[in-house]
Amino acid sequence: MGLTVVSGTGHTWRLTEQIGSGAEGFVYGVDDGRPLVAKLVPDPPDPEAYRRRVARLVRQRRQPRTVGLLSGTPVRLAWPLIPVRTGGGTGSDRVDGYVMTDMRHxxxxxxxxxxVSTRTAFLPRATWATALHAALALARLLGELHTEGYVVGDLKPDNLWVDETGRVGMADVDSWQFTDGREVFPGRMRTPGYTAPERIGAPAGTPPDTASDEFALAVLVHQLLMAxxxxxxxxxxxxGDYLSYDDNVAHGRCRIVDRTSVLLPRSVPPADLLPRRLAELFRTAFGPARxxxxxxxxxQALAAELAPGRLKACAVNARHLHTVERPWCPWCDQAERGADSYPGGDADGHPGRPQEEP
Structure with a gap:
């Protein structure tokens, strides 16, 4: 017999296949006519505190600070809609969680x-302009969350979603740090490669802040713009030996801050593909000043790079969009070194029709 979950009012859903898992929980499809999924967290450190956290998030969904975040179509946040528990069993046999929007729709x-492989297979129309749009959408969404008092704390690709136009959505809301009245619900998670240097090695339970989110944002924007x-x-x-991203973070090894600090394959995107204002923001984000x-x-900076006249298409491959600040195509440079982050052309290998600037 498959899993079922039940709400506090007695409504029951049948769960279908497992569609995802993370450090704390599992996500299942829900047998319902609406696009819904359920997240179950089998072993939270403090089950009662977790139930209270989810209940407060469900309540905040109708508060003014959250209503604006959830407006628009498609919805940008997989916000907890209703707390649920697995059916059957008693007490500790039951698992808590919540039902939320299925972002896959x-x-x-x-x-x-x-x-490049997944872009080609699933987002075949994506170009560098798509990456800029996604970076802008992510920055705007995070800015709105900070304005309303939320700290993501564990911002990373695994809890983000994107569409072919560069719109961005976010999941794992139950791990955020937030307040409800006088009660603080601290952030609980951190992920190697997306952890700010001041949190690396800090004791477990050290709360995140907006600055730690801003470090992770800069990492994600770099990944978007650098393919x-x-x-x-x-x-x-x-x-020395390469140990991890976090080890490089802790020791300040970063190509955009100090080209002499790391060795990279020749096939990676060239560092100078970035417009000057974005390169300066990266140096500030990853440099020693913190x-x-x-x-x-x-x-603001990303929106400026999407203004009319700021992007141009390569004369050889129309899918190679790049900043007007660079006199020749960085993606062709990369291709000459053994890789092409945005391969293009028609079925006969000829360049496609140039895209219009966004």
């Missing part, structure tokens, strides 16, 4: 925009 996993390349990727240039650009600052 409007989006695809964010990670599909970060590699998936992590800003702290690379073998230490001093001859005065990171806010989500609003990123949104």
């Amino acid at each position: 409007a989006y695809q996993p964010f990670s599909r925009l970060l590699t 998936g390349l992590h800003p702290f990727a690379g073998h230490p240039a001093d001859g 005065r990171r650009p806010t989500a609003a600052e990123w949104a």
Whole structure:
């Protein structure tokens, strides 16, 4: 017999296949005419605190600060709609969770925009302009969350969604840090490669803040604009062993801050494909000063790069869009070195029709 979940009012849903899993829980399809899924968290550190967290988020869905975040189509947040527990059993045998919107009906996993194989297979019309649009949408959404008092705390590709136009959605709302009245619900999670340097090695339970979100945002924007390349990727240039992204973060090994700090394959996108204003924001975000650009600052700069006249198409491959600041195509440069992040052309291998600027 399959799993069922029941709400506090007695409404029952039958769960279908498991469609995802993470550090804390599992996501299942829901047998319902509406696009819904259910997240179950089998072993939260404090089950009563987790139930209270979900209940408060459900209540906040109707509060003014959250109503605006949930407006628009498609919905940008997989917000908890109603708390549920697995049916059958008693007490500790039951698993808590919630029902939320199924983001798959409007989006695809964010990670599909970060590699050439998945872009080609699932987002075949994506160009560098799509990456700019997605970066802008993510910065704007995070800025709105911060304005309303929410801290994501564990911002990463696994809890993000994107569509072919670059619109962005977000899931795993139950891990955010937020307040409800005088009660603080702290952030609980962090992910290697997306953890701000001040949180690396910090004791478990150290709460995140907007600055830690801003570090993760800068990492994600870099990955979007650099065709998936992590800003702290690379073998230490001093001859030491590569250990992890976090080790490179902790030691400041970052190509855009110090070209001599890491060794990278020749086939990665060239560092100078970025417009000057975005390159400067990255240097500020990842440099030693730790005065990171806010989500609003990123949104302003990214919107400026999408203004009319700021993008042009390569004369050889019309899918190679790039900033007008660069006199020749960075993607062709990359292709000459053994890779092409945005391969294009028609069925006979000829360049396609140039796209109009957004």
